Amino acid sequence: MxxxxxxxxxxxxxxxxxxxxxxxxxxxxxxxxxxxxxxxxxxxxxxxxxxxxxxxxxxxxxxxxxxxxxxxxxxxxxxxxxxxxxxxxxxxxxxxxxxxxxxxxxxxxxxxxxxxxxxxxxxxxxxxxxxxxxxxxxxxxxxxxxxxxxxxxxxxxxxxxxxxxxxxxxxxxxxxxxxxxxxxxxxxxxxxxxxxxxxxxxxxxxxxxxxxxxxxxxxxxxxxxxxxPTNYITQLDLDANMDGQVNVTVHSSANGTSAQAKVTVHKDGKTVATHEGPTNKPFQFTVSSPKLWSPDSPNLYNVTVSLDKDEVESYIGFRTISRGVIDGVERPLLNGEFIFMFGTLDQGYWPDGLYTPPNHEAMVYDLKVLKDLGFNMVRKHIKVETDLFYRACDEIGLLVIQDMPSLRPLQSVLPDAKQQAEFARQLDVLVNQFKSYPSIAIWVIYNEGWGQITDTYPEFELTDRVRQLDPTRLVDSTTGWVDHGAGDFSDNHHYANPQCGTPFYSTASSPYDPSRIGFQGEFGGIGNNVSIEHLWNNQAAIDTINQTYEIDTTIEAWNYRSHLLLGELEDQIRLFACSGGVWTQTTDVEGEVNGLITYDRRVSRVDEKQWKADIQALYDAAAARSSNSTRDSL
Structure with missing residues (x-):
């Protein structure tokens, strides 16, 4: 107390x-x-x-x-x-x-x-x-x-x-x-x-x-x-694909010289592969018949890396993220198959710790709530989490859409050349530090034009940088709007109802571009107010609750509206080119009351039976669009 x-x-x-x-x-x-x-x-x-x-x-x-x-x-x-x-x-x-x-x-x-x-x-x-x-x-x-x-x-x-x-x-x-x-x-x-x-x-x-x-x-x-020891491992770049190929770079403190590093892969206590390769250079080897990683089967393999007297532990998951044409529609692929990614906008805020969850159990609680409802993805919204968050996603089986933390969210306050260069440098750091986590599937560069220079289109150069640093994932260059055609996604934000890969759109977003993947980067956002004991007890925040996109006066009405909106998304999967969606949001935050659960994590708004059925219906509709069709992977 x-x-x-x-x-x-x-x-x-x-x-x-x-x-x-x-x-x-x-x-x-x-x-x-x-x-x-x-x-x-x-x-x-x-x-x-x-x-x-x-x-x-x-x-x-x-x-x-x-x-x-x-x-x-x-x-x-x-x-x-x-x-x-x-x-x-x-x-x-x-x-x-x-x-x-x-x-x-x-x-x-x-x-x-x-x-x-x-x-x-x-x-x-x-x-x-x-x-x-x-x-x-x-x-x-x-x-x-x-x-x-x-x-x-x-x-x-x-x-x-x-x-x-x-x-x-x-x-x-x-x-x-x-x-x-x-x-x-x-x-x-x-x-x-x-x-x-x-x-x-x-x-x-x-x-x-x-x-x-x-x-x-x-x-x-x-x-x-x-x-x-004197010559020690400073960073491990690990990627394991669906064909069993393991791509490794062992960075060492003796960056100007090369030594031999030994990599051993284990599964269920048994050694499945051992390989030696040079430090500070990429090398590859193959594991035969690997058990693949996916949200349904999040298989992980333990890895031991030795360099001279240094020895570290790590892990890998065998999976391939790509895009391809299925029945004439651009789709995201996991292990060569169309996967409909559906998750929540996850702010990663806590009323007691703000950016820092109170403990590991609390952090994992949010992820398990999503997994239990049937979500297979989480969009980490313009925040970067502790490494333990991504390990939890790897273990639980949740794909991650990882945003680059944005600059100021006003077009009137844009970065100068030096500030833009620093943004680009930190984007590089983000990708380099987290690209070895199997669960991360997509990198997001800009959210809704926040801090995005609009006259020189820097997202094209930044997209190329990200792809060079990490060619194993997709890039959502501009989620929401200010879209000039960069990246793998034609990404729409619309509240409350979706406009995902459709022949209709709002003026804030751009029309669907069939040369890229149709995606609903944000929708939903409907709110339901709660009693003061579950609210961020700050009057300025309370005064902004009515700025929520939609307020439903009862839990029953909130679930009814959720059902209708998810039904619209299902229609757009069946009829048009919708390949994934992000529901706003996991939890309430301060003056927002549009979470699946309240900010204090003590009240859930969801009718679990209804939500599980509605989410499964999305996957079923996507599966119906991908069966018996030709594939042309890119």
């Missing part, structure tokens, strides 16, 4: 009384940080009180897993900083003002901070390194820090990273002291949409309203140390 102190701070915030500022306050070794206690957020979940002070104990990077590691999650110290120049005066050896839970967004209740504008922040902790690691490299890993992180170890700058959604590793061997306490200090700058900044932010905004939400600043994914 929340402590009385949390209630007092929440009451002060509600009544508008000023909280004491940390700006300009000097701290020294004699000062004591305010002890950690979670603040009471506007809404909780069933997992809020289960988080504790040692969150996310799971190994954070399942596709490159080492046995010798140390989790640094837990209670750190935090202090607000005045401006960007603060990084030039690090508070070495000083107690920061407050304790904070890592990982967490400092705007969240679980962080213990729950600030509104976390533009500049200091974070600190201490850690020990055993002398057993003395002959190894000591690697400091961050799952994600939003947005810029400057890292110091024992008073020395260890590195800098930009990009709020991506992991990074620093070799801190020369900075650490073995069998002694080491000081870790991190300066974070997160402008979100402040001033003239145009950076990838997705749905985050400093001024939340309806479909734009509370931002996430700080260290919001796991932090860990690991030991690795």
């Amino acid at each position: 929340f402590l009385a102190q949390s209630f007092v701070f929440s009451l002060l915030a509600i009544t508008g009384l000023a909280l004491p500022s940390n700006e300009g306050v000097k701290h020294n070794n004699m000062a004591r940080s305010t002890k950690y206690a979670p603040k009471e957020p506007p809404l909780t979940t069933p997992w809020t009180d289960k988080v504790g002070t040692k969150p996310w104990p799971e190994y954070p990077r399942p596709l490159l897993q080492r046995s010798d590691w140390k989790n640094l999650n837990g209670i750190w110290k935090y202090q607000n900083a005045s401006d960007l120049n603060a990084v030039d005066s690090p508070p070495f050896g000083k107690d920061l003002a407050q304790e904070v839970l890592i990982p967490s967004c400092i705007e969240s209740g679980l962080s213990g901070i729950q600030t509104d504008w976390g533009l500049y922040s200091w974070f600190s902790t201490s850690f020990d390194v055993s002398s057993e690691w003395k002959n190894d490299k000591v690697l400091l890993n961050f799952g994600a820090v939003d947005y810029e992180a400057t890292v110091f170890v024992n008073g020395q700058k260890a590195g800098f990273h930009r990009g709020g959604y991506y992991r990074f590793a620093l070799d801190v061997t020369e900075h650490v002291k073995f069998d002694q306490s080491n000081e870790l200090l991190v300066f974070v700058h997160d402008p979100t949409d402040d001033g003239d900044y145009v950076i990838p932010i997705g749905k985050q905004t400093l001024r939340p309203s309806h479909i734009f939400y509370t931002p996430c600043s700080g260290i919001w994914q796991s932090v860990w140390l690991e030991a690795a």
Whole structure:
């Protein structure tokens, strides 16, 4: 339960009384940080009180897993900083003002901070390194820090990273002291949409309203140390296709030289293949008669990769994503067969943790709700999740449409040349870091024109970049509108009813292009209001509920309308060229009440029997369009 102190701070915030500022306050070794206690957020979940002070104990990077590691999650110290120049005066050896839970967004209740504008922040902790690691490299890993992180170890700058959604590793061997306490200090700058900044932010905004939400600043994914030999594996690129071919690139720290890496593939405790190949270059080998991965049969194979003294664990799933012409219609193909992809728009927001789910169980809960209803896909909407999310999709059997986090959602605030180049660089990072997860089927570059330059058509060049980095997946270059013909999809957004591969369209979207795959990137969005105990208890958010595309006054009416809309989609599969759809959305979020389940994950709106039947009817209609027809794969 929340402590009385949390209630007092929440009451002060509600009544508008000023909280004491940390700006300009000097701290020294004699000062004591305010002890950690979670603040009471506007809404909780069933997992809020289960988080504790040692969150996310799971190994954070399942596709490159080492046995010798140390989790640094837990209670750190935090202090607000005045401006960007603060990084030039690090508070070495000083107690920061407050304790904070890592990982967490400092705007969240679980962080213990729950600030509104976390533009500049200091974070600190201490850690020990055993002398057993003395002959190894000591690697400091961050799952994600939003947005810029400057890292110091024992008073020395260890590195800098930009990009709020991506992991990074620093070799801190020369900075650490073995069998002694080491000081870790991190300066974070997160402008979100402040001033003239145009950076990838997705749905985050400093001024939340309806479909734009509370931002996430700080260290919001796991932090860990690991030991690795001098020549160690820095990244694994793994792809396994339906024909049993395994494509591998073992990137090493000795990037300018080549050594031999050994790859062993296991299934059910038995070795099915072993192959050696050069580091830092792609190589291939074949596994005979593999069990294929699909949403119906999410078969995975364990992989061990050895390089000199380094050994890591990983996994693969044999599947092929492609497109082809079936009975004269462009279709997405999984393992050579037309698959109708149907899933939800998944924002990945939590009322207690914002970007950070309270724990692994909570994160998987959302995915299992979708899987149990019959969805075979989830669209991760302009957010990137922890690696463990994608592993869960691999294991459960959910295809993933992965969006690139968008720039500002206003055409009047477009990126300049430098900002556009940074967007492109981070798109590269997204693809490179996550392209080995079998469940990811489609990359999305732009959502509804947000931050999309419209006079020079940059989506064509970006589509080519993505295809060069990852030729094994499809690219949805512009989901929604501002479509000039790039990519594999002719993607329509329309609320509430669908217009999927049809001879009719709204003026916001483009007409269906039969040279590409007809897709309903978003539809539905119908809402049903709930009582205050299940709402984000923020008056500004509550005031925007009526901006929902449609409000149904009862659950029965909501399910009736859902049935009609899914029936329309079924008609468009049977009659026209609809190849997939995305229902808005998995959960309510802040001022939105159009989820299958409420924001607190305590109430489901769906009539399960009806929804399961309606979703199965979509697959049956698609199957009827693909039987006994010719295929021409591309």
